[in-house]
Amino acid sequence: MYSTRLILFTSFLATLIIFGGVLSYGLTQFEIVRDKSNEIVTNNNTKSDIILTMVNAARERVLDLYAMISSDDPFIRDVFFLDFNKQGAIFARSRVKLLSLKLSDDEIQILERQGELTGVSVPIQNRMVDMIQNDNIEEARILLNEQGVEAQNKVLEQLGNLINLQKSRSKEIISDIDTVFKNGRDLIFAWSFAAFILGGLVAAFVISKTGKIEKKLETINSTLEKRVEDRTLNLEQTNIHLQESLDSLGQAQEDLIHAEKMAALGGLVAGISHEINTPIGISVTSATNIEEKVLILEKSFLSGKLTQGDFEVFTKNSLKGLNILIKNLRIASDLIRSFKQVAVDQSTDELREFELFSYCNEIILSLHPKLKTTNIIVNNQIPENINMFSNPGALYQIISNLIMNSIRHAFDESSNDKKINITAAVEDDKLHLVYSDTGNGATKDVLAKIFEPFFTTKRGQGGSGLGMNVVYNLVTTTLQGQVEAISKPNEGLCISMILPMNLEGDL
Numbered sequence: 487m488y489s490t491r492l493i494l495f496t497s498f499l500a501t502l503i504i505f506g507g508v509l510s511y512g513l514t515q516f517e518i519v520r521d522k523s524n525e526i527v528t529n530n531n532t533k534s535d536i537i538l539t540m541v542n543a544a545r546e547r548v549l550d551l552y553a554m555i556s557s558d559d560p561f562i563r564d565v566f567f568l569d570f571n572k573q574g575a576i577f578a579r580s581r582v583k584l585l586s587l588k589l590s591d592d593e594i595q596i597l598e599r600q601g602e603l604t605g606v607s608v609p610i611q612n613r614m615v616d617m618i619q620n621d622n623i624e625e626a627r628i629l630l631n632e633q634g635v636e637a638q639n640k641v642l643e644q645l646g647n648l649i650n651l652q653k654s655r656s657k658e659i660i661s662d663i664d665t666v667f668k669n670g671r672d673l674i675f676a677w678s679f680a681a682f683i684l685g686g687l688v689a690a691f692v693i694s695k696t697g698k699i700e701k702k703l704e705t706i707n708s709t710l711e712k713r714v715e716d717r718t719l720n721l722e723q724t725n726i727h728l729q730e731s732l733d734s735l736g737q738a739q740e741d742l743i744h745a746e747k748m749a750a751l752g753g754l755v756a757g758i759s760h761e762i763n764t765p766i767g768i769s770v771t772s773a774t775n776i777e778e779k780v781l782i783l784e785k786s787f788l789s790g791k792l793t794q795g796d797f798e799v800f801t802k803n804s805l806k807g808l809n810i811l812i813k814n815l816r817i818a819s820d821l822i823r824s825f826k827q828v829a830v831d832q833s834t835d836e837l838r839e840f841e842l843f844s845y846c847n848e849i850i851l852s853l854h855p856k857l858k859t860t861n862i863i864v865n866n867q868i869p870e871n872i873n874m875f876s877n878p879g880a881l882y883q884i885i886s887n888l889i890m891n892s893i894r895h896a897f898d899e900s901s902n903d904k905k906i907n908i909t910a911a912v913e914d915d916k917l918h919l920v921y922s923d924t925g926n927g928a929t930k931d932v933l934a935k936i937f938e939p940f941f942t943t944k945r946g947q948g949g950s951g952l953g954m955n956v957v958y959n960l961v962t963t964t965l966q967g968q969v970e971a972i973s974k975p976n977e978g979l980c981i982s983m984i985l986p987m988n989l990e991g992d993l
Contacts, residue, residue, distance in 0.1 A: 875989060
């Protein structure tokens with residue numbers, strides 16, 4: 487009896503010891519996991535908040551620059567300038583704060599790359615601010631779209647990489663917690679089963695306690711998952727804001743290209759108006775002279791002093807004056823007719839059928855005000871009777887941009903043979919249009935970037951860098967064709983285009 491009681495007591499005591507050890511070990515491990523998880527999640531949340539602050543500050547600086555460029559009010563510019571500096575200070579303080587936290591090697595590498603890119607972006611932004619304060623708005627706008635947007639996008643890209651890294655780390659935390667939880671649960675269940683063999687009541691007690699612990703851990707796990715989901719949603723919304731900012735910057739570039747087209751149309755109007763003044767002025771002078779001769783003849787006739795010699799002189803002078811009048815009125819009429827059709831084509835995107843040779847002549851005639859002081863000869867070598875159904879406004883913009891590009895870049899004062907040749911041939915319902923000049927040509931580096939937006943070799947000398955980019959977009963998008971630039975130094979520039987003869991079936 488004593489032995490039986492001793493055995494039962496020993497078994498019960500052993501069960502309690504095993505249970506106590508297993509329970510203590512399990513609770514200790516769960517406490518460690520919970521504390522470590524809370525520490526990691528808190529650290530990740532702190533990092534995410536700082537990164538979001540940096541993203542917002544970087545985006546606000548770009549928006550402040552656009553606001554300063556778009557406003558003519560010095561007071562409003564000063565307000566946005568103060569906010570621009572404020573956002574820069576917020577960005578710098580946030581980065582210092584982020585570096586003071588415990589960071590992984592990947593995070594440190596991304597922040598170092600972001601620091602390098604910020605070192606490139608900030609001087610560009612400061613240059614734009616100086617330009618704005620000196621009222622060099624156009625140069626600031628070009629610098630913003632040529633370098634500022636790209637530099638700031640690279641900074642935002644690195645911050646986006648940090649955000650994605652935080653999302654990845656949050657998922658890893660959930661996975662680690664789940665793994666530890668499962669291992670701990672399996673361990674407790676195994677030892678509890680052993681304890682159940684030694685004592686049913688103690689085993690039942692252990693299982694009961696384990697169930698409570700499991701529910702508690704599930705609650706903790708569920709809470710952590712909810713916090714990670716909320717943080718992930720915030721990060722996704724931040725990415726949406728970043729995309730909206732990039733879209734607004736892209737729209738700004740499209741507005742600049744549209745402004746370039748309207749500026750070309752304005753230049754055409756000014757040039758034609760100036761060119762028409764000469765024949766119209768000569769016509770008015772000739773008509774006035776004829777009127778005076780008629781009045782003199784009438785006076786002589788009424789007074790009875792009109793002689794045959796007077797009448798012959800009047801007839802001779804009148805015919806000469808009428809010839810001058812008719813010649814100059816025809817010149818003005820040709821200019822007006824050419825301008826009328828070209829201006830309509832420039833202001834609309836309607837498709838129509840036109841004869842290529844004649845239309846090219848009208849384009850060259852409309853550019854006469856630009857060409858007459860350059861000694862450049864434009865040879866229209868397009869065969870007659872090539873009729874195509876296309877967008878004449880786009881074709882005008884292409885040829886006029888190419889001619890203006892040759893005027894600005896191809897020739898200098900030492901150039902002797904200043905010629906531009908335009909040829910065309912039709913093959914397999916495709917128009918092979920070739921534009922070439924006898925100018926200075928282009929190097930490989932220039933040729934590789936010739937169609938890039940805002941690239942120009944005449945920076946600060948009137949070149950916007952949009953002319954050839956507009957040509958590329960019109961050929962490949964509006965006219966659904968292909969374009970290629972061929973050149974060597976001192977051998978001129980050749981632009982080869984392949985265009986569909988009929989756009990009706992493609993639209």
